[in-house]
Amino acid sequence: MCPENSYIGDGTGSVEPVTAEQRRELDRLFSVTYEELRRLASTVRRGDPSATLSPTALVNEAWLKMASSPNVSAESHLHFKRIAARAMRQLLVEAARRRHANKRGGEQGIVFVTLQDFIDQSKPYEDQVLALDTALEDLARLNPRQAAIVESRFFGGLDVAETALMLNVSEATILRDWRVAKAWLARELRRGA
Amino acid sequence: MDSERLEQIQNLFHETADLPEAERLPYLQSVCANDTELLDEVLSLLAEDAGPSSLLDQPMGHVADQLLADPAQPRQFGPYRVTSLLGEGGMGVVYLAERADLGSLVAIKILRDAWLSPARRERFSTEQRTLAQLNHPSIARLYDADTLPDGTPWFAMEYVEGLPLTAFCRQHACSIERRLHLFRAVCEAVQYAHGHAVIHRDLKPSNILVKEDGSVRLLDFGIAKHQEALDSEADLTQTGLRLMTPAYAAPEQIRGERASIHNDVYALGVILYELLAGRLPFDFSNRTPTEAQTIVVQQEPERPSAAARKAALLSASDSSWADLDVLCLTAMHKDVQRRYGSVEALIRDVDHYLANQPLDARPDSLRYRFGKFISRHRSAVVASSLAAVLVVGLVIFFTVRLAKARNLAEAEAARTQRIQQFMTRLFEGGDEAAGPKDDLRVVALLDRGLQEARGLDAEPAVQADLYQTLGGIYQKLDNLVQAESLLKLALERRQALFGSNHPRVAESLVALGLLRVDQARFDDAEKLVRDGLEMSRRTLPPGDPALALAASALGRVLSERGSYDKAIEILEEAVRLRSEGEITPELASSTYELANAHFYAGHFPQSGELNQKVLAMHRQLYGARHPHVAEDLINLGAIQFEQGHYPEAEVLYRQALEINQSWYGKDHHTTASNLTMLGRALVREERYDEAVDLLQQSMAIQERVYGQDHPRVASALNELGSVALKRKHLDEAEALFQRMVNTYRRANGDRHYLVAIGLSNLASVYMERKENQRAEQVYRDVVQRFTTALSPGHLNTGIARVKLGRSLVRQRKYAEAETEILAGYGILTKQTSPSVTWLQAARQDLITLYDAEGNSEKAALYRAEYAKAAPPKK
Structure with missing residues (x-):
């Protein structure tokens, strides 16, 4: 019916193990992205309280720095963005896990108020991010391409054209997959509630 | 749920998502018939699609911002209570804190979100180590360091108001x-x-x-x-x-x-x-x-x-x-x-x-x-x-430190003790934490040791011992320059103290000789070690362990320079001297050298047998994952390789590489030569891309460690040349082989068999260019070289004669070709498996020449041999 569904994944499927080299690359990227996020966060908090950080801007910033470094120039921009998306996912899942654990330990309750108009006010971000991670892993088993699309778009801030180029499918396919995968994941998140 | 079911659900979703609300349900009910679960699935997706936004509609920035927001920081770090915030950066936060019992002020630096990345933790602890190491009135001092219960590392340093x-x-x-x-x-x-x-x-x-x-x-x-x-x-x-x-x-x-x-x-x-x-x-x-x-x-x-x-x-x-x-x-x-x-x-x-x-x-x-x-x-x-x-x-620093008056006696006692501890830990083996895994730490310790040694001017004998030992360690860590200067110092001090006929001086001569081996200065090496051995024999009673040590060292030097028969003789003596009593590292080491000498002399069965013995000894002495065990695996792999059993060799090399990489890290000469050997096996298996990648990694490491003119670099050149040849990059191959020949000539002398191997490979390039006569001339020279450097019946001599034969066949000089090929064929069949490529090539050439001479009976004979040895078709 849809021949592109035969897609198996070329290292973009999120269930595939990360290689040692990728792990080192991620780690370097973590450090940069994270510290840039931190620096911006403290600036933003001092200045405009409603401003937020765009992952796209962060990733682009990190790329510019990596690209000007003499050893990394051969890496393709898209590959970098792909890795960055995965880095962001791991970073947030790790952060959510720690907050979750801290809360349950009850040692230092973390209280924050969400200013966002949010579907599920009762559920803090950390629980949702953890649930999304699990649901994405399930989806990756059933349809690796859709999982890769969500990871790249949500965590990496890739736009439709970039995602299409990266996965080598049409933009229409990306839009179609994104819509159904979003519905699917939203339902999984609700079920886990 | 499986992929097909998901696809079914999603397809129905797409078909109905944009239909008017009223048409959806009837359509879905008709399609789903009795599959109510399918109906529910599709309906729930459609509901989400139309419904309120979910996490995935949030800008990721909000999510990140919330999740990475600071949890409240504790106010207490060990004995220090935080009084105010001093500063904040990408890496962490700096607080002003007061020590409760003393009332003194310190600056506390913490690493925020330490769990996030090993690279950041490493940088933070590097700063801490650096400060701990620096003790100077104009550098803010480190007072204390620890980790909070949640894993956040922190350290307290001098608070500077200024x-x-x-x-x-x-x-x-x-x-x-x-x-x-x-x-x-x-x-x-x-x-x-x-x-x-x-x-x-x-x-x-x-x-x-x-x-x-x-x-x-x-x-x-x-x-x-x-x-x-x-x-x-x-x-x-x-x-x-x-x-x-x-x-x-x-x-x-x-x-x-x-x-x-x-x-x-x-x-x-x-x-x-x-x-x-x-x-x-x-x-x-x-x-x-x-x-x-x-x-x-x-x-x-x-x-x-x-x-x-x-x-x-x-x-x-x-x-x-x-x-x-x-x-x-x-x-x-x-x-x-x-x-x-x-x-x-x-x-x-x-x-x-x-x-x-x-x-x-x-x-x-x-x-x-x-x-x-x-x-x-x-x-x-x-x-x-x-x-x-x-x-x-270091010299400058030491001079500065000497100028300061100190309580010498106390300091010396502490020093000596510290050095002894350090040495013991480094040498006893088995203590992985002190092993070369983390070179930086070893080097740091070593430099500290060296500083201490330099402070021992009052006791020149002890100082010389320390220089001797430290020189040996620097040699192991590939810092040959530092090793040379220390070993020479040790020798000079001992000569000044003990004269020119003393076991200690002999020990220094042998050690310096072995360093010369690493530097590929074989004449010097042999002279130093022989002098050392002679001196030991004059000054020590028979049976003293130092005699076996010197004998073993001489065996190694002779082996390295290609005098295998002499090496085997002296090494057998060393093994005999060490064979009494239990298995010792020294016995293993001499047996190892003996196995090597047999290997290089082409005695593969003897070498294999000895290597198996060494492997068993090393496993017993050091455990299964020690570098010595890796070396034995490599030697056994080399024996397989030399006999044409490449997949077997590959398996052994990979086992060794796994041990070496985890022990030495990825940037060490041992890892490099292991990579070269694995690359060689892959070349023979025709897996060129993998091979070139490994070989280039290896050569880069070798050039850094040894300089450009070292035999080990030549070995990598040879393999890269072979791959270039197989890929028909002929000019590149010629240049690589020529460089290889020159390097071996400088390092080992013109008569060494490795020079002949280089020349033989150069001739292969000529063959590929159809310059058959030029190739023939070189091959004749090569056969001559192998015959004298090795023996007339050596495997390499056999291969060279087969190759010479081929250059003759190409020139239609069939009679001469037959003589050479049959001679080579005879040597090869005795020592290798029948399917080795050289033998198959020889058979092909024989078929060609017998066909040309109209000798159909003999041609048929070799056709049959060829078919019998050909690998089964996939």
Whole structure:
């Protein structure tokens, strides 16, 4: 019916193990992205309280720095963005896990108020991010391409054209997959509630 | 749920998502028929699609911002209570804290979100280690370090209440002399750090505070680097990743070159400029970062004197200003070679200025002096400029330390004990934590050990022992320059103490001889070891372990230089001497050398048998994952390889590589030669891409460790040449083989069999070019060389004769060809498996020549042999 569904994944499927080299690359990227996020966060908090950080801007910033470094120039921009998306996912899942654990330990309750108009006010971000991670892993088993699309778009801030180029499918396919995968994941998140 | 079911659900979703609400349900009900679960699934997706937004509709920035928001920080770090926040950066937070019992103030630095990344944890603990190591009145001191229950690491350091250097000078309207004295104090602190192989890399006035009493403190070693650590690629990247303040960054830093002490010299120059001129050398206020970087690399700054006159802040005579210009602009010269070569040199000229003496940094004298430096340290500079800096730095540091009066007796006792502990840990083996896994740590310990050894002038005998031991360790760590200077020192001290006929002197001679083997200086090596062995025989009773040691060493030297028969004889003696009693590392070592000698002499069965024995001994002595075990696996692999059993060899090499990489890390000569051998096996298996990748990695490591003219580099050249040949990159192959032949000639002498192997491979290139006559000439020479260097019946002689035969077949000289091929064929069938490519090639050539001569009976015979040995078709 849809021949592109035969897609198996070329290292973009999120269930595939990360290689040692990728792990080192991620780690370097973590450090940069994270510290840039931190620096911006403290600036933003001092200045405009409603401003937020765009992952796209962060990733682009990190790329510019990596690209000007003499050893990394051969890496393709898209590959970098792909890795960055995965880095962001791991970073947030790790952060959510720690907050979750801290809360349950009850040692230092973390209280924050969400200013966002949010579907599920009762559920803090950390629980949702953890649930999304699990649901994405399930989806990756059933349809690796859709999982890769969500990871790249949500965590990496890739736009439709970039995602299409990266996965080598049409933009229409990306839009179609994104819509159904979003519905699917939203339902999984609700079920886990 | 499986993929098909998901696809079914999703397809129905797409078909109905854009239908009018009213048409959806009837359609779905008709399609789903009795599958109510399918219906529910599709309906729930449609409901989500139309419904309110979910997490996935949130901007990721919000999510990240919330999840990474700071949890409340504890107020208590060990005995310190936080009183206020001092600062906040990308890396962490700095608090002011009070020690409850003493009331003293400290600065507490924490690493925020330590769990996030090993690289950040590493950098944080590097800063902490660096501070712990630096103990200088002008460097903020480390007091305490620990980890909070949630895993957040922190350390407490001296809290410095003061003003940034430039602000202090402004506020106190300091004179030029006062400014230079403060600057000199900063330089001394930096020089001290360099003496400890630490480069600050982020020197700027805000990191230099001046206290009310006028004393300076150097802060923030957050991105400081150990010079030994600078070789790793990751480091280059990190440097590139860092957002630099271009104002104090040297041009070579901006170009992304490796960090060095010269960066710090440049930054000090800029700071001096700022102190004299009242402003920075370049104005970046309206520039983009890229423009700023271009200016730093290309534009010359205005003379500080001219800038100062405009500001009318400071006054001095014209001749003084001229000197200050030279001083400042030499320190921040764009060309590293024309900059002050060290902070020490800069300090000297500051002193010259203050004492009203002529500066060293006049343009002509500087070049002269730099040239002198290079010629004084040529070997060190060539081998490793870092090592040279390290040695010079340590000597300077040691001199400084000697000048301080100390309680010698107490210090010495502590020293000796510490060195003994250190040595014991390093040598006993089995203690993985002290093994070479973390070279940096070993080198740091070693350098400390060396400093201690240098302090033992009062006890020259002990000092010589320590030099001897340390030299041996540096040799193991591949720092051959350092090893040579220490082993020579040990020898000289012992000769002075004990005369020219003493077991200790003999020991030194043997050790230096073995170093010469590593340096591929075999004549020297043999002479030194023979002298050592003779001296041991004269001065020691028979049965003394030192005799077996020296014999074993001589065996190794003879083996390395290709005199295998002599080597086997002396090694058998060493094994005999060591065979009494239990299995010892020494017995294993001599047996190992003996197995090697047999291997190189072409006695594979004997070598295999001995190697199996050594493997068993090593496993018993060291456990299954020790480098010695890896070496034995490699030797057994080599035996398989030489007999044409490449997949078997590959398996053994990979087992060895796994052990070596985890033990030594990825950048060590052992790993490199292991890579070469694995590459060789892959070449023979025709897996070229994998092979070339491994071989190039290997050659890069070898050239760094040994220099370009070493046999090990030649071995990598050979394999790369072979691959180039197989891929028909003939010019490249010729150049690689020619370089290989030259390298072996220089290292081993013209008559060595490895030279013949190189020539034989060169001839293969000629064959490929159809230059058959030229190939024939070379092959004849090669057969001759193998016959004398090895033996007429050696495998290599056989292969060479088969190859010679082929060059003759190509020229239709069938009679001569038949003689050569049959001779080679006879040698090969005795020693290799029937399917070896050489034998198959020989059969093909025989078929060709018998066909051409019309001898159909013999042609049929070899056709049958060929078919029998051909691998089954896939």
